[in-house]
Amino acid sequence: MKKILLIVLGVLAVLALGFFGFKKYTKSFSPEAVAETSNNGVNVKVNYSKPGKKGRHIFGREQDKALLPYGKVWRTGANEATVIEIGQGVSIAGKPVEAGSYSLYSIPDQGSWKIILNSDVGQWGTEYNDGKNVLTVEVPIRVKPSVQELFTIYFEDIPNGSNMILSWDQTEAIVSFTRN
Template sequence: MNKKIGILLAGVAVLALAFFGVRAYTKSKSPADTASFNQNGLSVQVDYCRPYKKDRVVFGQLVPYGKVWRTGANEATLFTVKQDVKIAGKPLKAGTYTLWTVPNADVWTIVLNRQTGQWGTKYDELQDVLRVDVPAGKTTGTVEQFKIDFAAMAGGANMVLLWENSEVKVPVTL
């Protein structure tokens, strides 16, 4: 009996090491980051991972147009607001959501989903709480590593998504 328990524990240990090893490897290729904004009563935080372009064509190829994208790498990107807000004019209750996008050449659909804690490829459309379209712009140069940032504006902030030659501004207001 003790031999069976020993074999079982050894198997669990190997699986745990493999899990954490894969996780560390993927994080080294697309490191975790946090973007946050906290001004004038608006508190927003985005936890995401930052993939690199690496001489690839990102939008339209690596990230296909018209398909749901995890908006980063690794685990699903988390979007947290501490108060009720409007995303591009549509209401969103305070809470934590996963952030997904549907990129296209000129318009992106921003998707906030109530399911959290999943790997970034486990998207369930039935869990969507908000979908809104925003225009996509172009950067003046190439952005090698995906980045999410915030820029203050009247009444709130723009959440800015940057990668390759794409720039998408998502208004977040009170």
């Protein structure tokens, strides 16, 4: 009986080491980052990982072999699902959202993006359950003349709130947060 218990414990230890080793390995390619704002009555914090362009074609049609094809759900970062923490009720692109933690997904397209808040948090980013969506809004994009090598999230102040900017390659999606 002791021998079986030792074998089971040994297997569990190897699995745990493998899991943490894999996690550290993937984070070396897409480092963790935090973006946050506490301005104009809007308190938002985003925990995400920053994938790199690495010479790849990022946004476009599926047949053009784009990394993120138009019309497909993206985890809005890399590795685990991106988590957005909202400190108090706000409006996102004009729709009200309660305070809380949500996974942030998006659907890139040519002229605009859909931003999705999902009540599942803590999962690997590709484990998306659309039945748990709390909010879906369409937001505008802008095209930059320069290339953003690493996916980056940052905030810009606006009257009564902040814009969260999702920036990668030459595309920036603009997500407005205003206080209720």
